[in-house]
Amino acid sequence: MHELTHLKFVMDARENGxxxxxxxxxxxxxxxxxxxxxxxxxxxxRGIPETNISNFVSSIRxxxxxxxxxxxxxxxxxxxxxxxxxELRPYQFISLLGLMQESIQAVTDPxxxxxxxxxxxxxxxxxxxxxxxxxxxxxxxxxxxEFNASPKERKLAEGFYKEFIRQKDSKVPGIxxxxxxxxxxxxxxxxxxxxxxxxxxxxxxxxxxxxxxxxSNEEIQETLASSHASEEDVxxxxxxxxxxxxxxxxxxxxxxxxxxxxxxxxPIADIKNIAMEIAKIGMNGISPEKDGYSVSMIPGKSFxxxxxxxYYYVSWxxxxxxxxxxxxxxxxxxxxIAENLFEK
Numbered sequence: 001m002h003e004l005t006h007l008k009f010v011m012d013a014r015e016n017g018x019x020x021x022x023x024x025x026x027x028x029x030x031x032x033x034x035x036x037x038x039x040x041x042x043x044x045x046r047g048i049p050e051t052n053i054s055n056f057v058s059s060i061r062x063x064x065x066x067x068x069x070x071x072x073x074x075x076x077x078x079x080x081x082x083x084x085x086x087e088l089r090p091y092q093f094i095s096l097l098g099l100m101q102e103s104i105q106a107v108t109d110p111x112x113x114x115x116x117x118x119x120x121x122x123x124x125x126x127x128x129x130x131x132x133x134x135x136x137x138x139x140x141x142x143x144x145x146e147f148n149a150s151p152k153e154r155k156l157a158e159g160f161y162k163e164f165i166r167q168k169d170s171k172v173p174g175i176x177x178x179x180x181x182x183x184x185x186x187x188x189x190x191x192x193x194x195x196x197x198x199x200x201x202x203x204x205x206x207x208x209x210x211x212x213x214x215x216s217n218e219e220i221q222e223t224l225a226s227s228h229a230s231e232e233d234v235x236x237x238x239x240x241x242x243x244x245x246x247x248x249x250x251x252x253x254x255x256x257x258x259x260x261x262x263x264x265x266x267p268i269a270d271i272k273n274i275a276m277e278i279a280k281i282g283m284n285g286i287s288p289e290k291d292g293y294s295v296s297m298i299p300g301k302s303f304x305x306x307x308x309x310x311y312y313y314v315s316w317x318x319x320x321x322x323x324x325x326x327x328x329x330x331x332x333x334x335x336x337i338a339e340n341l342f343e344k
Protein backbone atom coordinates (compact mmCIF):
# COMPACT_ATOMS: atom_id res chain seq x y z
CA MET A 1 0.00 0.00 0.00
CA HIS A 2 2.90 2.34 0.71
CA GLU A 3 4.37 1.78 -2.76
CA LEU A 4 0.97 2.02 -4.45
CA THR A 5 0.42 5.37 -2.75
CA HIS A 6 3.89 6.43 -3.85
CA LEU A 7 2.85 5.60 -7.40
CA LYS A 8 -0.39 7.57 -6.94
CA PHE A 9 1.55 10.68 -5.91
CA VAL A 10 3.98 10.23 -8.80
CA MET A 11 1.06 10.04 -11.23
CA ASP A 12 -0.54 13.12 -9.66
CA ALA A 13 2.71 15.03 -10.07
CA ARG A 14 3.19 13.79 -13.64
CA GLU A 15 -0.32 14.82 -14.69
CA ASN A 16 0.43 18.33 -13.43
CA GLY A 17 3.90 18.53 -14.99
CA UNK A 18 5.58 18.46 -11.56
CA UNK A 19 7.25 15.04 -11.58
CA UNK A 20 11.01 15.14 -11.07
CA UNK A 21 13.86 12.64 -10.96
CA UNK A 22 16.92 12.81 -8.73
CA UNK A 23 20.27 12.52 -10.52
CA UNK A 24 23.95 12.49 -9.54
CA UNK A 25 26.63 13.23 -12.12
CA UNK A 26 30.42 12.96 -11.81
CA UNK A 27 30.74 16.38 -10.19
CA UNK A 28 28.08 15.51 -7.59
CA UNK A 29 29.84 12.23 -6.81
CA UNK A 30 33.22 13.93 -6.44
CA UNK A 31 31.68 16.47 -4.07
CA UNK A 32 30.42 13.64 -1.87
CA UNK A 33 33.85 12.00 -1.82
CA UNK A 34 35.32 15.27 -0.54
CA UNK A 35 32.56 15.43 2.06
CA UNK A 36 33.33 11.86 3.18
CA UNK A 37 37.11 12.29 3.46
CA UNK A 38 37.23 11.56 7.20
CA UNK A 39 35.54 8.19 6.61
CA UNK A 40 37.85 7.44 3.67
CA UNK A 41 40.95 8.23 5.74
CA UNK A 42 39.77 6.00 8.60
CA UNK A 43 39.27 3.10 6.20
CA UNK A 44 42.64 3.68 4.54
CA UNK A 45 44.37 3.68 7.93
CA ARG A 46 42.93 0.19 8.46
CA GLY A 47 44.41 -1.05 5.21
CA ILE A 48 41.07 -1.45 3.44
CA PRO A 49 41.57 -1.81 -0.36
CA GLU A 50 40.66 1.26 -2.39
CA THR A 51 38.03 -0.64 -4.37
CA ASN A 52 36.25 -1.63 -1.16
CA ILE A 53 36.47 1.93 0.15
CA SER A 54 34.99 3.27 -3.07
CA ASN A 55 32.12 0.77 -2.93
CA PHE A 56 31.46 1.56 0.73
CA VAL A 57 31.41 5.33 0.21
CA SER A 58 29.17 4.90 -2.85
CA SER A 59 26.71 2.89 -0.75
CA ILE A 60 26.66 5.63 1.90
CA ARG A 61 26.08 8.28 -0.77
CA UNK A 62 23.29 6.27 -2.39
CA UNK A 63 21.68 5.70 1.00
CA UNK A 64 21.79 9.37 1.98
CA UNK A 65 20.43 10.52 -1.39
CA UNK A 66 17.66 7.93 -1.19
CA UNK A 67 16.81 9.20 2.29
CA UNK A 68 16.64 12.86 1.33
CA UNK A 69 14.60 12.01 -1.79
CA UNK A 70 12.12 9.70 -0.05
CA UNK A 71 11.60 11.40 3.32
CA UNK A 72 9.22 14.16 2.14
CA UNK A 73 7.03 11.88 0.04
CA UNK A 74 7.08 9.11 2.68
CA UNK A 75 5.69 11.55 5.26
CA UNK A 76 2.78 12.34 2.95
CA UNK A 77 2.28 8.65 2.15
CA UNK A 78 2.07 7.50 5.78
CA UNK A 79 -0.26 10.37 6.68
CA UNK A 80 -2.52 9.48 3.75
CA UNK A 81 -2.61 5.76 4.65
CA UNK A 82 -3.31 6.47 8.32
CA UNK A 83 -6.27 8.69 7.52
CA UNK A 84 -7.73 6.81 4.55
CA UNK A 85 -7.29 3.14 5.58
CA UNK A 86 -8.04 2.68 9.25
CA GLU A 87 -8.01 -1.12 8.93
CA LEU A 88 -4.35 -0.95 7.89
CA ARG A 89 -3.19 0.83 11.04
CA PRO A 90 -1.98 -2.29 12.92
CA TYR A 91 0.21 -3.25 9.96
CA GLN A 92 1.33 0.34 9.51
CA PHE A 93 2.33 0.45 13.18
CA ILE A 94 4.42 -2.72 12.88
CA SER A 95 6.06 -1.49 9.68
CA LEU A 96 6.92 1.98 10.99
CA LEU A 97 8.16 0.63 14.31
CA GLY A 98 10.56 -1.64 12.45
CA LEU A 99 11.79 1.30 10.38
CA MET A 100 12.27 3.36 13.55
CA GLN A 101 14.37 0.62 15.13
CA GLU A 102 16.53 0.36 12.02
CA SER A 103 16.92 4.14 11.87
CA ILE A 104 17.96 4.36 15.51
CA GLN A 105 20.58 1.66 15.05
CA ALA A 106 21.95 3.34 11.91
CA VAL A 107 22.80 6.57 13.76
CA THR A 108 23.70 5.24 17.23
CA ASP A 109 25.55 1.94 16.65
CA PRO A 110 29.12 2.43 18.02
CA UNK A 111 30.64 0.40 15.17
CA UNK A 112 28.96 2.63 12.60
CA UNK A 113 29.87 5.83 14.43
CA UNK A 114 33.50 4.73 14.64
CA UNK A 115 33.80 4.73 10.84
CA UNK A 116 31.12 7.03 9.45
CA UNK A 117 31.69 10.78 9.32
CA UNK A 118 29.80 12.63 12.04
CA UNK A 119 28.59 15.06 9.37
CA UNK A 120 27.00 12.24 7.38
CA UNK A 121 25.42 10.74 10.50
CA UNK A 122 24.09 14.15 11.52
CA UNK A 123 22.35 14.72 8.18
CA UNK A 124 20.80 11.25 8.28
CA UNK A 125 19.69 11.75 11.87
CA UNK A 126 17.85 14.95 10.97
CA UNK A 127 15.80 13.10 8.36
CA UNK A 128 15.20 10.17 10.71
CA UNK A 129 13.85 12.50 13.38
CA UNK A 130 11.06 13.64 11.09
CA UNK A 131 9.93 10.03 10.82
CA UNK A 132 10.06 9.77 14.61
CA UNK A 133 7.91 12.89 14.99
CA UNK A 134 5.30 11.45 12.64
CA UNK A 135 5.35 8.08 14.45
CA UNK A 136 4.74 9.98 17.70
CA UNK A 137 1.85 11.95 16.22
CA UNK A 138 0.18 8.90 14.65
CA UNK A 139 0.70 6.26 17.37
CA UNK A 140 1.56 8.28 20.50
CA UNK A 141 4.93 6.63 21.06
CA UNK A 142 7.84 9.05 21.38
CA UNK A 143 11.19 7.61 20.30
CA UNK A 144 12.92 10.94 19.77
CA UNK A 145 15.39 10.53 22.64
CA GLU A 146 16.55 7.18 21.25
CA PHE A 147 18.33 9.03 18.42
CA ASN A 148 20.67 10.94 20.78
CA ALA A 149 20.17 14.02 18.63
CA SER A 150 21.87 17.34 19.31
CA PRO A 151 19.81 20.50 19.92
CA LYS A 152 20.75 21.72 16.42
CA GLU A 153 19.57 18.47 14.80
CA ARG A 154 16.30 18.59 16.75
CA LYS A 155 15.69 22.22 15.80
CA LEU A 156 16.28 21.56 12.11
CA ALA A 157 14.08 18.46 12.08
CA GLU A 158 11.30 20.24 13.99
CA GLY A 159 11.37 23.14 11.51
CA PHE A 160 11.20 20.79 8.52
CA TYR A 161 8.43 18.73 10.09
CA LYS A 162 6.35 21.85 10.77
CA GLU A 163 6.62 22.70 7.06
CA PHE A 164 5.27 19.25 6.24
CA ILE A 165 2.41 19.67 8.75
CA ARG A 166 1.40 22.94 7.09
CA GLN A 167 1.21 21.22 3.70
CA LYS A 168 -0.22 17.78 4.48
CA ASP A 169 -3.94 18.55 4.70
CA SER A 170 -4.00 20.44 1.42
CA LYS A 171 -1.29 18.57 -0.46
CA VAL A 172 -0.78 19.81 -4.01
CA PRO A 173 0.84 17.56 -6.63
CA GLY A 174 4.63 17.74 -6.55
CA ILE A 175 4.94 19.68 -3.27
CA UNK A 176 7.23 16.89 -2.01
CA UNK A 177 9.90 17.95 -4.52
CA UNK A 178 9.77 21.52 -3.26
CA UNK A 179 10.29 20.32 0.31
CA UNK A 180 13.06 17.98 -0.86
CA UNK A 181 14.83 20.87 -2.57
CA UNK A 182 14.39 23.26 0.34
CA UNK A 183 15.50 20.82 3.04
CA UNK A 184 18.54 19.58 1.13
CA UNK A 185 19.74 23.15 0.53
CA UNK A 186 19.46 24.04 4.21
CA UNK A 187 21.41 20.90 5.09
CA UNK A 188 24.02 21.67 2.39
CA UNK A 189 23.24 18.41 0.59
CA UNK A 190 22.14 19.88 -2.73
CA UNK A 191 25.72 19.65 -4.06
CA UNK A 192 25.40 15.86 -4.17
CA UNK A 193 22.53 15.69 -6.69
CA UNK A 194 20.25 17.69 -8.90
CA UNK A 195 16.57 17.41 -9.66
CA UNK A 196 15.67 16.73 -13.27
CA UNK A 197 12.14 17.53 -14.49
CA UNK A 198 10.64 14.60 -16.35
CA UNK A 199 10.33 16.71 -19.52
CA UNK A 200 14.10 17.22 -19.56
CA UNK A 201 14.65 13.52 -18.95
CA UNK A 202 12.49 12.71 -21.96
CA UNK A 203 14.48 15.16 -24.11
CA UNK A 204 17.67 13.39 -23.00
CA UNK A 205 16.11 10.05 -23.87
CA UNK A 206 15.17 11.39 -27.29
CA UNK A 207 18.77 12.43 -27.86
CA UNK A 208 20.01 9.01 -26.80
CA UNK A 209 17.63 7.19 -29.12
CA UNK A 210 18.43 9.54 -31.99
CA UNK A 211 22.15 9.09 -31.68
CA UNK A 212 22.20 5.40 -30.82
CA UNK A 213 19.94 4.53 -33.72
CA UNK A 214 23.05 3.64 -35.65
CA UNK A 215 25.51 3.34 -32.77
CA SER A 216 25.92 0.48 -30.32
CA ASN A 217 29.08 1.77 -28.62
CA GLU A 218 28.71 1.20 -24.88
CA GLU A 219 30.98 4.13 -24.03
CA ILE A 220 28.72 6.54 -25.88
CA GLN A 221 25.65 5.11 -24.17
CA GLU A 222 27.22 5.65 -20.77
CA THR A 223 28.15 9.25 -21.55
CA LEU A 224 24.73 10.10 -22.95
CA ALA A 225 23.16 8.75 -19.77
CA SER A 226 25.11 11.29 -17.69
CA SER A 227 24.97 14.28 -20.06
CA HIS A 228 22.62 17.27 -19.91
CA ALA A 229 20.66 17.21 -23.16
CA SER A 230 18.59 20.11 -24.45
CA GLU A 231 16.11 19.99 -27.30
CA GLU A 232 18.65 21.65 -29.59
CA ASP A 233 21.12 18.89 -28.76
CA VAL A 234 18.96 16.42 -30.67
CA UNK A 235 19.76 18.19 -33.93
CA UNK A 236 23.45 18.20 -33.03
CA UNK A 237 23.26 14.47 -32.36
CA UNK A 238 21.75 13.91 -35.79
CA UNK A 239 24.53 16.00 -37.27
CA UNK A 240 27.12 13.89 -35.47
CA UNK A 241 25.49 10.69 -36.63
CA UNK A 242 25.75 11.76 -40.24
CA UNK A 243 29.21 13.35 -40.06
CA UNK A 244 31.82 12.02 -42.42
CA UNK A 245 34.84 13.75 -40.88
CA UNK A 246 37.72 11.35 -41.33
CA UNK A 247 38.74 9.72 -38.09
CA UNK A 248 36.05 11.41 -35.99
CA UNK A 249 35.81 9.56 -32.68
CA UNK A 250 32.23 9.95 -31.46
CA UNK A 251 32.94 8.37 -28.09
CA UNK A 252 35.62 11.02 -27.48
CA UNK A 253 33.11 13.74 -28.45
CA UNK A 254 30.63 12.68 -25.82
CA UNK A 255 33.25 12.09 -23.14
CA UNK A 256 34.49 15.61 -23.86
CA UNK A 257 31.00 16.95 -23.21
CA UNK A 258 31.12 15.25 -19.80
CA UNK A 259 34.58 16.72 -19.16
CA UNK A 260 33.43 20.23 -20.06
CA UNK A 261 30.53 19.84 -17.64
CA UNK A 262 32.85 18.53 -14.92
CA UNK A 263 35.31 21.41 -15.30
CA UNK A 264 32.60 24.06 -15.80
CA UNK A 265 33.00 25.97 -12.50
CA UNK A 266 36.39 24.60 -11.42
CA PRO A 267 39.29 27.04 -10.82
CA ILE A 268 41.91 26.93 -13.57
CA ALA A 269 44.59 26.02 -11.02
CA ASP A 270 42.65 22.87 -10.05
CA ILE A 271 42.07 21.93 -13.69
CA LYS A 272 45.80 22.36 -14.30
CA ASN A 273 46.65 20.00 -11.44
CA ILE A 274 44.33 17.38 -12.90
CA ALA A 275 45.85 17.93 -16.35
CA MET A 276 49.34 17.34 -14.98
CA GLU A 277 48.28 14.18 -13.15
CA ILE A 278 46.70 12.75 -16.31
CA ALA A 279 49.87 13.66 -18.21
CA LYS A 280 51.89 11.54 -15.77
CA ILE A 281 49.54 8.63 -16.43
CA GLY A 282 49.94 9.30 -20.15
CA MET A 283 53.71 8.89 -19.93
CA ASN A 284 53.12 5.15 -19.74
CA GLY A 285 50.58 5.27 -22.56
CA ILE A 286 46.77 5.33 -22.42
CA SER A 287 45.13 2.53 -24.34
CA PRO A 288 41.64 3.29 -25.74
CA GLU A 289 40.70 -0.38 -25.29
CA LYS A 290 41.76 -0.55 -21.64
CA ASP A 291 39.51 0.05 -18.61
CA GLY A 292 40.23 0.76 -14.96
CA TYR A 293 42.24 3.98 -15.12
CA SER A 294 41.93 6.24 -12.08
CA VAL A 295 42.82 9.86 -11.32
CA SER A 296 43.34 10.63 -7.62
CA MET A 297 42.09 14.20 -8.04
CA ILE A 298 38.82 12.87 -9.54
CA PRO A 299 37.91 10.46 -6.73
CA GLY A 300 35.40 7.68 -6.99
CA LYS A 301 35.57 7.37 -10.76
CA SER A 302 37.02 4.67 -12.99
CA PHE A 303 37.96 5.69 -16.54
CA UNK A 304 38.10 3.75 -19.76
CA UNK A 305 40.93 4.66 -22.13
CA UNK A 306 38.78 6.87 -24.37
CA UNK A 307 37.19 8.50 -21.34
CA UNK A 308 40.58 9.41 -19.89
CA UNK A 309 41.90 10.65 -23.26
CA UNK A 310 38.92 13.00 -23.49
CA TYR A 311 39.61 14.40 -20.02
CA TYR A 312 43.31 14.61 -20.93
CA TYR A 313 42.64 16.79 -23.97
CA VAL A 314 39.96 18.99 -22.37
CA SER A 315 41.94 19.66 -19.19
CA TRP A 316 44.97 20.82 -21.21
CA UNK A 317 42.80 22.82 -23.61
CA UNK A 318 41.24 24.71 -20.69
CA UNK A 319 44.23 25.08 -18.36
CA UNK A 320 47.40 24.85 -20.51
CA UNK A 321 46.26 25.67 -24.06
CA UNK A 322 49.69 26.92 -25.16
CA UNK A 323 51.11 23.42 -24.61
CA UNK A 324 48.21 21.45 -26.08
CA UNK A 325 49.88 20.72 -29.43
CA UNK A 326 52.78 19.01 -27.66
CA UNK A 327 50.41 16.28 -26.48
CA UNK A 328 49.90 15.22 -30.09
CA UNK A 329 46.34 14.12 -29.36
CA UNK A 330 44.38 14.18 -32.66
CA UNK A 331 41.11 15.42 -31.21
CA UNK A 332 40.79 18.99 -32.52
CA UNK A 333 37.64 18.21 -34.53
CA UNK A 334 36.13 16.23 -31.67
CA UNK A 335 36.68 19.13 -29.26
CA UNK A 336 35.13 21.71 -31.59
CA ILE A 337 32.00 19.59 -31.95
CA ALA A 338 31.85 18.81 -28.20
CA GLU A 339 32.24 22.48 -27.34
CA ASN A 340 29.52 23.44 -29.79
CA LEU A 341 27.13 20.85 -28.38
CA PHE A 342 27.99 21.77 -24.76
CA GLU A 343 27.31 25.47 -25.34
CA LYS A 344 23.91 24.91 -26.99
